[in-house]
Every structure is written in C-alpha cells, then in structure tokens.
Amino acid sequence: MTDRTQYTGEAQSxxxxxxxxxxxxFRLRMLYRQYGYQPYRMSKFEKYELYAGNKDFLVSDRVIxxxxxxxxxxxxxxxxxxxxxxxxxxxxxxxxxxxxQENVYRPSGSAHQFREIMxxxxxxxxxxxxxxxYEVLRLAEKSLCEVSEECVLSFSxxxxxxxxxxxxxxxxxxxxxxxxxxxxxxxxxITALFELHGWGEESLQAVKKLLSxxxxxxxxxxxxxxxxLPWMDENVLGELKALASLSNGxxxxxxxxxxxxxxxxxxxxxxxxxxxxxxxxxxxxxxRYDSLLVRMxxxxxxxxxxxxxxxxEQLGFYQQAGKTDVLLLYDRETDTGELxxxxxxxxxxxxxxxxxxxxxxxxxEILDLRKEAQHA
Amino acid sequence: MLNIALPKGRLxxxxxxxxxxxxxxxxxxxxxxxxxxxxxxxxxxRYFWVKPHDxxxxxxxxxxxxxxxxxxxxxxxxxxxxxxxxxxTGICRMCVAGPGDFQDDRGKLLRVATKFPHIAGExxxxxxxxxxxxxxxxxxxLAPILGLSDVIVDIVETGRTLVENGLTVLxxxxxxxxxxxxxxxxxxxxxxxxxxxAERLGREIQDI
Numbered sequence: 001m002t003d004r005t006q007y008t009g010e011a012q013s014x015x016x017x018x019x020x021x022x023x024x025x026f027r028l029r030m031l032y033r034q035y036g037y038q039p040y041r042m043s044k045f046e047k048y049e050l051y052a053g054n055k056d057f058l059v060s061d062r063v064i065x066x067x068x069x070x071x072x073x074x075x076x077x078x079x080x081x082x083x084x085x086x087x088x089x090x091x092x093x094x095x096x097x098x099x100x101q102e103n104v105y106r107p108s109g110s111a112h113q114f115r116e117i118m119x120x121x122x123x124x125x126x127x128x129x130x131x132x133x134y135e136v137l138r139l140a141e142k143s144l145c146e147v148s149e150e151c152v153l154s155f156s157x158x159x160x161x162x163x164x165x166x167x168x169x170x171x172x173x174x175x176x177x178x179x180x181x182x183x184x185x186x187x188x189x190i191t192a193l194f195e196l197h198g199w200g201e202e203s204l205q206a207v208k209k210l211l212s213x214x215x216x217x218x219x220x221x222x223x224x225x226x227x228x229l230p231w232m233d234e235n236v237l238g239e240l241k242a243l244a245s246l247s248n249g250x251x252x253x254x255x256x257x258x259x260x261x262x263x264x265x266x267x268x269x270x271x272x273x274x275x276x277x278x279x280x281x282x283x284x285x286x287x288r289y290d291s292l293l294v295r296m297x298x299x300x301x302x303x304x305x306x307x308x309x310x311x312x313e314q315l316g317f318y319q320q321a322g323k324t325d326v327l328l329l330y331d332r333e334t335d336t337g338e339l340x341x342x343x344x345x346x347x348x349x350x351x352x353x354x355x356x357x358x359x360x361x362x363x364x365e366i367l368d369l370r371k372e373a374q375h376a
Numbered sequence: 377m378l379n380i381a382l383p384k385g386r387l388x389x390x391x392x393x394x395x396x397x398x399x400x401x402x403x404x405x406x407x408x409x410x411x412x413x414x415x416x417x418x419x420x421x422r423y424f425w426v427k428p429h430d431x432x433x434x435x436x437x438x439x440x441x442x443x444x445x446x447x448x449x450x451x452x453x454x455x456x457x458x459x460x461x462x463x464x465t466g467i468c469r470m471c472v473a474g475p476g477d478f479q480d481d482r483g484k485l486l487r488v489a490t491k492f493p494h495i496a497g498e499x500x501x502x503x504x505x506x507x508x509x510x511x512x513x514x515x516x517x518l519a520p521i522l523g524l525s526d527v528i529v530d531i532v533e534t535g536r537t538l539v540e541n542g543l544t545v546l547x548x549x550x551x552x553x554x555x556x557x558x559x560x561x562x563x564x565x566x567x568x569x570x571x572x573x574a575e576r577l578g579r580e581i582q583d584i
Contacts (some may be wrong), residue, residue, distance in 0.1 A: 047435065152564045185458040185563075259458070259560075275564045280438025282561065283458065314438075 015216050020317040021118075021309060027103060028120060028307075035139060038100040042256045048073040050082055057082065057266050057292060060107045064114060076105040081123060081304065085292060086298055087126040090299035095126040108310075115310075121286070123304035130242035133270055133288065136303045137217070138241070141254050142273060143307055144205075144284060148315070151278035153284070154257035155217075157270055159236030160210070161261070167231040168199045175264075183261045185211060189330050210258040217247040220256050239269065246267040266292045270303065276315070325351040327363040333371030344370065378421050378569055381440035383428035387466040391444045391500060392423070394463065396577040399491055420569065432557065441562035444571065447552045448531055454493045458563055460557040460574045463582050470495060472547040473538050474520055474527035487526045489519030496529035499549050517541040 018026075029039070048065050055061040057079070065093045078085065080102050088096055101120040108115040124136050144151040161182075166173050173199060177247065181190045187208060194204040202270040206229055215223045224232065247254075256270075260269045267287040274284025286305025294303055312318065326346055330339050339355065346353045359366065380395075393403065402416040405423055415422040426434055430448060432455040448470060450459065470492070480486065482505075489510040490496045500507045501513040508582040511523050513577060517523040517537060531552060532538060532545055563570055 139514060150565070155565065185558075187460075188462040189459075275561045277565050280436070280559060282559055 015323050019320060020315075021312055024065045024146055024312070024317065025120060025309075027115060028143055029099070029101075031139065031142055031146065032122055035097070035135060035342060037097040038097040038125075039102045040084060042080070042100070042102060044103070045074045045076050046077075046083055048075040050086060050320070054082055054295065055293070058106070060112075062107050062112075064105050064130045076212070077331045078104055078106040079304065080104060080119065080121065081292070082296075083290070084123045085125065085296055085298060085302065088176055088298060088300075088302075090126060092128055093127050095124055095128060095132050098123050098125075101155055118305045118309040120309060121304060121306035122304060125302040125304075126300045128288075128301040129285070130239065130305060131246065133303055134235050134243055135245040136286070136305065137254060137270065137272065140274060140284060140286060140305045143305075144253065144274045144276060147283065147307075147312065148276045151253055151275060153251075153254045153272055153274045154253055155270060155272035156256065156258050156260040157240060158261070158267055158287075159233050159239070159269060161264070161329050162235065162256070162266075163229075163231055163233040164203070164207070168197070168203060170197075170199075174367070178259055179264060182207070182211065183259055184344075187211065203309050207258075213256055213258065215256050217243045217254050218249050220244060223256070235294075243270075262287055265297075272305070274305075274307070279314050281311065285309055285342055312313065321365060323362040324354045326353045327355060327359065327361070327366045328355045328361065328364060329357070329370055330355065330372040331372045334369045335371075339369055342367070350358060377415075377417070378566065379440045379575065380421055380423050381426050381431045381434040381443035382423055383431050383444055383554075384425045385428065387428070387446075388425065388444065390465050391463060393553060394465070394577060394580040395421075398573070398580050400576075423557060435557055438559055440563060441559055441566060442555050442573070443557050445557050447550075447555055448492060448495070450555060450557070451550070452492045454494075455557075456560065458558040458560055459555050460558055460570070461560065461578055461581070463554040463577075465555060466552075466554040468527065468531050468533040468552045469545075470549040470552055471532045471545045472499075472529055472549065473517075473532065474546050476544045477541060478527065478546060480526075483534050487524070488529055489516055489525035489527075489574045490529040491516060492529055492548075495549065499529070517543055539570050 004131045048063065051058060051063050060078065062358060063078050067075055068074050080100055084098060084100070099120070099122040103116050103118050105114060105116055107113060122139065124132055125315050132138035141153045141259060144153055161179070170178060177193060178190070181193065191204060194200070200353040206227065213223055219243050221237065224237065224240065228323060260271055260273050262285060266289045268291045270287035273282040276283050284305055284307045286303070288301065290301045293300060328343055343355055354361070355361065377572045382392055387477065391582060395576060400419050400421050402414050402421060402423055404416070405414040405429045413422065413424045422439070431443040431445045432449055434440040434454060435457055436455045444463070446466060486505060487510060488496050488500070488507045489512050490514060493509045493511050495510055502524065516528045519528055520543065521541060526544060534543060538544060556577060558570055
C-alpha cells in the first residue's frame, strides 16, 4: 500500500505541469550532456576576496556581503565563472567541460536593486583548440534555438580590435573611447575621433566596413579578405578559417557583428552575444577568456557562456500553461465526505481539481455543491 | 513595423518633420488631439510621444525599437543602446556656468549644482577636482544666486537665461544634439528596415 499519488490523464501530464523554463532547463541539460559536459554545483556564497580582486570582471561591482561565524567576509555569489575557474586544474591535452544552473545575486534593472538572477551556462577550460571553440559556439547557438528558433548569435573576434589598435597606435584611454563607440555603432563620433587623432581615412573606412559586415561563420574569412585589411593578425584569420571550416555551412543563426565586444580586459578571442525575438536585451553572453585565467594564475585557456534565464519572463516562460479543470464550490452545509469523494473521483479521472468556497480564478468547469443557497 | 519613441515638444516635432521628409510620415500624428500612439502601416512605422527623459527607457526595454534622445540623456544614463545618427538638431552645449567674477579656489571643495550628476562627476573626475555634487531637478540657475552652490553644470542653448540671472558660461563640457538610438536586440531582427530608415533620415540632416 502506497500513499504516493498516481497521476493519470492528459491534464496532469508533465507537459502541463512543468513551467516552460523548467522544460527548457531539462532540454539544455540533455544538450550539454550529449556533448560530454558534466554538471557543476557550487555553494551560494564565496569568500569576498575572490570578487574584490576581479571587480571589473563582474557585471556590477556591488556585492552582498556578510560575515561568517569565524569572521571571514563572505559574499553571495554575483557570478559563476570565477568560482569554476578557481577550482579548475590544467592537464595537457585535456579540456574540462562543465555546465551549471545557479542563482546569482547582483543589482539589476533601471532601479539597480539587488535581485536573485537564475542563470545557466557552460565553461570549457584547459588545453583548448579550434574544435573546442567551435563546440562552445555551436552549443551557444543550439542553446538559443532551444529558447526560440527566432534567434541570432552575434559574434566577433577581439583579435581584430587588437590588430586595429596596434595599427592606430592607440593609447589605453583612446582604446576605451573607440571601444565604447564601436559597441554603440556610433559612426558619427567614430569619424570625429579618427579626425581628432589623425588616424587616417583608410583605417576609418576599415572600421565602417567591419561595422556594416553581417555574415555567417562560413563566409567570414572570404568577406574579411574582400575588405582588404593588410594589418590583420594572421593568427586571428587562421582561427576564423578553422571555425569556418568546422562550421561547413551550419550555424546559419551565427552572424559576425563587429559591435560585439564584452570586456576586453578578460576576453581575448572569440566573443558572442545571443538575442531572441521578443526579448529586449541579450539573453546570452560569452566568449574566450584566457585573460581571466592569467589574472587568476591559472594555466591554459577557457571559453564559455551564460544564459540569463530571468529575461525569459518576457516570453512567458514562468507562466503555468492552462487553467485548473474543475472547481468544486462548497459551503458550511455541504457534506464534506461527499465533497472529498467527488474531488478524488475527478482526480482519478486525470482531471485537476480545486476545492473552494468562492470563485477566484479561472476554471474549465465549476461544480456547485453548495447547500445553503438551496435551503434559503 | 518599427516602433519609434519621439520626445514630446519642439524637438520631437522637428524630428518628426525630418522623418516625414524621409518618407516616414504618419497623417494621424498631424491631427490635433491628445492621443499618444499613431500608426502608418503603409510605411511600417508606429510613433508614440513620451517625455524626453523617458525615450531611452522605452528603447532600452524594447517597448520602442528606435527613439530620438538628447546626447545629454545618453551621457547621463549610459543606456545600452546603439547611437545611429547625430541629427544635428536640438543643438546646445553642456556647460559649467557661474557668476561672471567667479574664480575657482583649488584649496576649497567646489560645490556644483546640476541635473546631470553623472556628467558633472565624470567631468570633474577627469580634472581631478574634488567637488560636492548637488542634484537638483530644475531652476538650476537659482543655486549660485542663493549660495547653494558655487557653479552649475547645465545645458545652455542661447545663454539668455544665464545672462538674465547674472551668470556666464565658464567652461564648455561637450556639445549636445538629438540622436537616433536603437535597441540592440531590435536591430538584430529588423536590421534592414532600421538601416534603411537611418540612411534616409541621414539625408535630411542639415549640415552645420
């Protein structure tokens, strides 16, 4: 004899009971497992010093802190990548592949109030090669497609920017100015900046052409050659060619976009941002971040991405599908034994049943078992 | 369909005229009534009037694909938007102003009244000048007159209001004008339409 409920019928099927975001997480876990990624679970908090030393890697430098019983200053995790990198071990010819689903705590929205933000993603750390990078990019695209087929994964390579900066002999402040303007597609102020610093018409035209370029991974090497950029780093072109070769006409939703930058202090190669129709901002962000490993005294290379699941509210991913099938209305005069019997019978038929004394919701059917009205 | 947030007031009306000349007219918007949303499906645009300070919020949060915002608002709030065109209208300057005989005593904390604390803070940080920022919401010119601040940081168009209150421009921080801004996500999915609008609107810009 078991008290465990047997669920039957379409009304109580998993399809109806799981929230869309839960179904998405399930599909993403299946996807990452299919590519050999292992789940990574971590504590809700970390020692604050981990974040204090890497504040510019964080989306916001504001962190919720508190003291542990031994006096250590702890922080509610504002980020996942730092925790994973901290624990990574380098082994030659080996790549550690991890995926996670965690809550992080940081200011968000126009009011900049602290919020609990659910995110999932993956990290690929170790002895990376062209294939590892292709796989991360492909998984980012596939993850977006799991949210919606109407998606775009915009990518760029920070090596292009670094080669441009070298050609311009731009100082750190000038680089920061130019980066902000490229990220904002602000051609009028880019033109003014080039005039101000005498960087030359040829380089200005190169930036304008790069910003107007939109093509697939497969087409990028050919398009770059057509632009005629003699100052381009051969290693960067080699990396893009390797990606194009692996892509082999796949990844139609992955488009080159020179305005994708992320943080140049941490990212050093491929960078990408994912967008889904109906969501007002990027829902996925990632790239190659060897520079973070260097800052944390780790060997090897790393790439990964995060998906900001909270934004899925905008697509209704947190709404339960369908209404309850039956409402049983009762009052003080109703025979509760009879009420219980009717409710259980309906549930056995696989229907969802609510029992209330007033109507305060939407139901497919209402069965009125009230007696007071009949006596009055 | 492109959703475009226009700032209420003279600037918005001027930019709408440019959009109309660029082929994005909307006869409904020209009728005198109190509606806020106007649509012309034939050319694929929907306009709505919003407070100038709210334009970037509408665009950043995706309620509008495009908007017309002053550079002052973009600098103050640094919204995550694309800035596609300088429309070269609504031209003014962000300035430091104060009494004509004002001399900055570097030994003292400088009190600065402004509606734009971020712009003012960045400007003085760039000069390594220690300042106290006093955030006000209007009638900024009153602050130095009543001794609330030493100087103000504000938008100056003709400078007449300053003169009438015995103040003068002491330093110019940056030029300000209206900009065409776009939501980056909307740009991904409607790039052809947005680029075409920007190109056609760009042809209507009067060189200064």
